[in-house]
Amino acid sequence: MPAPTPQSIDAPDRRRVRIVWRDGHESIYENRYLRLSCPCASCVNEWTGERTLREADIPKEIRPASWHLVGQYALSIEFSDHHDTGIYSYELLRKLCPCPLCHPVSG
């Protein structure tokens, strides 16, 4: 299966990031949720996969300060807390999509 690819990535307002995917799906992420999901080695233990980042350490008003595309596969985000080592592959971003279709609530 080819990895999912975005058609566009933007910030509709100061709180959220939006991705429209090539297959028509739309994902909207809260800024803080993205920051807390950072996959980099200083946020996640590389061996155990355990998240070492403490939720309490991340400011409520955090948002992306700058971003750029990495090769053909990922988005790199520098957050307003100067954390810039997170490379979010499109595959990961699609998995993180919080919409009810991707994460149905059971019951």
Place this chain on the structure above:
Amino acid sequence: MSQEKDKEISEAVMKGLGRVIEPDFKKDLVTLKMIEDLSVKDGIVTFTVILTTPACPLKEEIKKACLEALKPIEGIRHVDIHMTARTTGGGAKEGKAEIEGVKNVIAVSSGKGGVGKSTTSVNLAIALTELGAKVGILDSDVYGPNIPLMLGINALPKQVNNRWFPPKVYEIPVMSMAFMAPPGAPLIWRGPMLHGIITQFIRDVEWGELDYLVVDMPPGTGDAQLSLAQLVPVTGTVIVTTPQEVALSDARRGLAMFQKVNVPILGIVENMSTFHCPNCNHETPIFSQGGGEKAAIELKVPFLGRIPIDLSIRVAGDEGRPIGISHPESPLSAAYLKIAGNIASRISILNSEFQPITLGTLA
């Protein structure tokens, strides 16, 4: 013949060409905007067909189809078709530094060493040149950069005002890791050093105008390969493999690596296919046979072709006069030409399908 009649013919010609289907793109030549400079004078029709690559293997087929389509038109005395090319560039540049003047980058890789990756790179570059394309070679094999040897290059790149001018051979500019170290010295590249030198190769080399830059990648699927695949704006990758069963597992690893970073796979080349004994004429599949094709089918990527084991390829490489130059008439040269044509059309198709990702600005 009147101008009126010529105008009538001209309209009929466009209509006729509008029914000629480009086999790769599956659309007609007029819709694809491949027809230019149509003129009709006294029943003599001339026009130009713009291909997306000078190495188009369908050149003759398209020309024949055009002539066929115009046959029923009354009043045509003669048809003169020019075939030319404007190579399309890829979207591979997205999120990476551009290489000035270079339209497409072909990475030649392999899951393991010793499968003939460098030999394939050199001969592909020569075959693409033969087909009419402008080609360069970047030898980024950090462990054993031997492309200068295979091409008989003794000159070093010239450095003027922080720009590198690569030596040229058979009209092909060549940059190599070998130029950066004395011969025989072990090459130990640490991550950041490698990163620095590849960045230099991309940013500071005067390649000139190139349709294709062939990059000979280091063998394997480690860190060096991954960072190279990320640093160099690769349009697509060719995976070279030998035919035996284990080749399948190596090819699979290589493929997975490129898929992980979304670099398109152009296809698999099976090298060292069978050995044709010059003494007894017996065919021996030393490394078994069909493994490359099997891998391509299983991994759902195109099979680009096979190259038999032949002493002359090895001799030609050792002498610095590759087979396409020393024996252009040999069936081996023909095999390389076929593979080069396949690669060129795959790239044209990829480029036509490419859609950029729009990245919004942050407030």
